Amino acid sequence: MAIRWQRPTVDTKFHIDMEWWREQQRDIRLYIRDALCSECRAEYGENYRELQEVDWVDEQTGEVMRVDALWHAVCTCCSLKPDYITPNTPIIDAIFRTFLANGNKPLSVRELYERLDRRPPEVILRILTAGPTYMGIRPVYEDS
């Protein structure tokens, strides 16, 4: 019955925890704006606060959802560009941008490693679990 805390492993799923951003009272949209490509930044960067939500159709379910328009731009445009994540992107930003690009679908450290191919999974796990939470990237806790 009780939820037992388990030490995260390379197979534990992580995601961007929006609750963390609320708790920290930090604006995730500032960071999403940083992930915009130069064209989108020119188009939305100045007045991104006015940009609210757009309809987005889930290709798998056909369900229509309201999503943040900035985030939507990242998913459909900026993340497809070659300089979205470069070898010079700090690893934690690269992980954050990976979740932005996939609509924040949970990924394990092993899956992040396969996408980023940068550091060994054990190192990524240590970055995400030792010390403070970065960019709200936390394990997905499921009730059991």
Ligand SMILES: [Zn+2]
């Ligand atoms: Zn773009």
